[in-house]
Amino acid sequence: MKKKRILAVFISLLLCLATASPAFAQTITVDEGKDGVYSGDILMTQNMRTDFDYLTYYFNGKNPDTDFNDNWEGTGIPGAKGIRRLSKEAGKQADEPTAATLENSQKLIEPENDRTVKNTGKAYTLGEELTLTTTSYSGHKDSPYKFTAKCVAITENCTVWIDVDNTPNGGLLDEAAVTAFANQIQDLYPIITEAFGDSTRIDVDSDGKVAFVFYPLYEFTMGGFFYPNDLEEDSNKMDMVHINSRASEDEGESISQELILGTMVHEWQHLINNAQSGGFQFGIDFDTQYTTRDAIWLDETFAQNSVYLCGLSGKIPTVQMPKYNAYIEENDGSTTVPFAFSGAYIPRTGNLSGGVYVNWYLFGRYLSSQTKDYPGGGDAIFKTILNVIREDVVNPDTGETVKNLGMCNNQSLTEALTQIGYMGTGENAKVKDLNELLSNYNVAAFFRQDSGLYSLGTQEEIGKNVDLSSLSRPEIKTAEEAPQKLPGGSTATFTKIENGSITVDEAAAGEHIRHLGITINYDGVTAEGYSPVDGAMTVDKGTPVALSTTDTDVTLRYTTDGSDPAAETGTVYEGPVTVDQDMTIKAIVTDAYGTSDVAAFNYKVKTEAPAGTGEGTTTDKNADGANPTGSGKNAGTGIAGTQTQTILAAAALLLLATGGCILIRKRVKK
Incomplete structure (x- = not known):
């Protein structure tokens, strides 16, 4: 493929x-x-x-798509040295306008006829053939180009036509494929007219329908076009839009049905817009x-x-x-x-x-x-x-x-x-x-x-x-x-x-x-469960701290040495930070646009009692304020540490004295 x-x-x-x-x-x-x-x-x-003055360029022989000389303006950004590649065209001298250039430009502004409805009451029939002309056959040496088209479908609001010879470039859509679009485009009529109005005013053949004409355009990369001059062309007298029967993503392979329908709708809106606003039809x-x-x-x-x-x-x-x-x-x-x-x-x-x-x-x-x-x-x-x-x-x-x-x-x-x-x-x-x-x-x-x-x-x-x-x-x-x-x-x-x-x-x-x-x-960084008391949170040694942010497409960076992280400094966060000593975690989020404020999370590690001394101290309070402040010495027992430590030590001594019989007896009783 x-x-x-x-x-x-x-x-x-x-x-x-x-x-x-x-x-x-x-x-x-x-x-x-x-x-x-x-x-x-x-x-x-x-x-x-x-x-942007199109005709200034056209009449002076310039290409308005590459020479933006009059359209470029200084930015005033201090120290700016960057110059986009297209700006190199600025100041380029235009060639003298050729006779062909002036002739073509004059065609663009020749007076147009008033396109009010002509009461011809034309009614087309299936299989009918017409000689049509496209006056905007992009890039082709034979523009305006004449071809024979056959009516292959008629609905309440549209007719569909196809070039009988598929010339000069060979269409990829046959009569059956083109005919299939008729009912689909008809179903869209109420949607597009509700959104933009109708094209009755430029129904030049008074048949009450829009004509979609399929033929192979010169460029396979062009999907279609609408050009008001074609409505009044003597051989046409038909409100028509042009659809490329050889439109292709890969030359020789037809584009999808949805893409073709999209092109038809897009060009149809242009025709409606011309009817509603007048477009460039007048002799201005x-x-x-x-x-x-x-x-x-x-x-x-x-x-x-x-x-x-x-x-x-x-x-x-x-x-x-x-x-x-x-x-x-x-x-x-x-x-x-x-x-x-x-x-x-x-x-x-x-x-x-x-x-x-x-x-x-x-x-x-x-x-x-x-x-x-x-x-x-x-x-x-x-x-x-x-x-x-x-x-x-x-x-x-x-x-x-x-x-x-x-x-x-x-x-x-x-x-x-x-x-x-x-x-x-x-x-x-x-x-x-x-x-x-x-x-x-x-x-x-x-x-x-x-x-x-x-x-x-x-x-x-x-x-x-x-x-x-x-x-x-x-x-x-x-x-x-x-x-x-x-x-x-x-x-x-x-x-x-x-x-x-x-x-x-x-x-x-x-x-x-x-x-x-x-x-x-930025929303910035938060630490899961962070709840400080008196400016810090007390945790067990080895506690993992998870950091997170609701900002999107950002990098989270942190430090634990007291310095502030920045766009390119600090550690990139990849998982929870372990608190193994008193520390402050500072964190930011950063992206191509900037950085958040620095968020600081202060932690204190609980101090454990020395083994077998019966003495020790606790830290101030944990996040819930449950641990008492003071020496931690338990009155009347002489056993240091928390209540939990006291209970565990007593239980261990009891088990040693009884050979584990208490545990066994409890199991038996159950």
Whole structure:
């Protein structure tokens, strides 16, 4: 069997996912700082810039996926010398734009027709064949690409089509396999429309159905896509989404049924979102219309979470998580994966193009979990965001008014959270603005608390089958190792704070840089049964003392010589500590983020009487206060020690005198 290859791209299509090792049980507090001074254990530095200008790069012949020159800003971390590998691209001069580049970019912003419903009343029949065109046939020399598709299934709300020739790359799904998806996707119709609304407004063929068209896309690593231009293509006139019939983890072997259904749902949400918000259909230039009506990063968040809502977020996370981890690794393990952009920008190359889908999935789960106690929150938050700003929009190309369009962008996200009471200044508000929301999400994605502002949600809210244990976290860097610059997209880096506070160089930090001091509050170490009296606990010599902690993923270290243990000093606890003399056990828990306060446990060992002297002393009191304080001499007997010792000695003498007859007689009597 060939070794599996992980799907690399799954563009605006395949899901993501993500995360969480055992929840970080330690609690988190943050310090917003004053005059550039931040306290705590860790400094989180974040580039809040989301207004990445896609067309600035496109029109100037730059590749927006590798040249982040205008998107990198100084961190202001004192002494920072670390520079992420991608930052070497900063300042690189762009080549002169070619004619082909300008021609392609112009196609992106040509005026679009108003896509209100056309009353053609088209009714398709099984076996019917159509010539269809895909205008976004990624990477293929023949784009736009024409092919013949056959209708193989019709349900109440969808039609399913397959390329009759499986050309040019050879599909892995035959007609029978594709047909089997029809009833399954139909069953999901009420779920996805309840969460996001329907796509009636762009039902361009008026058949009342969404068309899922299977054909072999140029890249086997692409699961599918939705592109609004294809709805109006003269040869199409059909509200359609594209599904790759040759999508494969290992080229030549079809992906799982669940993965295909997940792709179908993801792309279906994009079509619905375009119907609800207008997307980029109007004759406004490509960048402006996305900035005003839609932001792809939030649209992708919705699409990723449609998979969760439809119960399909099980195997899908494993597809994108390796890309998420690889992005962190290839960038020196120093930053999170950027995920918040404006307008039309979406990463298309490298590990970022796959890994970013993990963040989009988790951000949606975070939104749902955080707002579940608010009206319009929980899994209804996506529809709330789409509906919060409804307005009539004039098509500047035709002068016609399109009624009641929603939004899916930063503005509608902010407005929705404000109206339900989660954001703002109200008494129940949890965050004051979008920047704080994005910062809290980054902290939550890093620490994964059980509950509260820094929790992604319960396991059920994240996804019953979504295992976060293999999701990487960036390393905590020293100030010298910290990046000098950060790209935007809400990218964060974490720096160790020495001596409890750090002063950042505000003059060197970019205008979008935000800092937070993070304090880790550990539960610390406890000793089993420890109950001191007058500052110490009296125990028998050789007593084992078991240490424990409720903190997770930590190392427990201790000392018995009176010194304080630290992150790299002291003995690593592996089992009970034996108390064979008066001693103080000092212990801490430590991890990559910090150390707990030192816990001290004082023990005194009981002093035993010298054999045969009849004299001796006891220690003060044991844990229960049962032993008397004093010489321990038993009045009238002259036998030293505890009452127990006295009784045992008398019994031994008696047994010797009677030859053991007392014991024997007792047994006989029984």
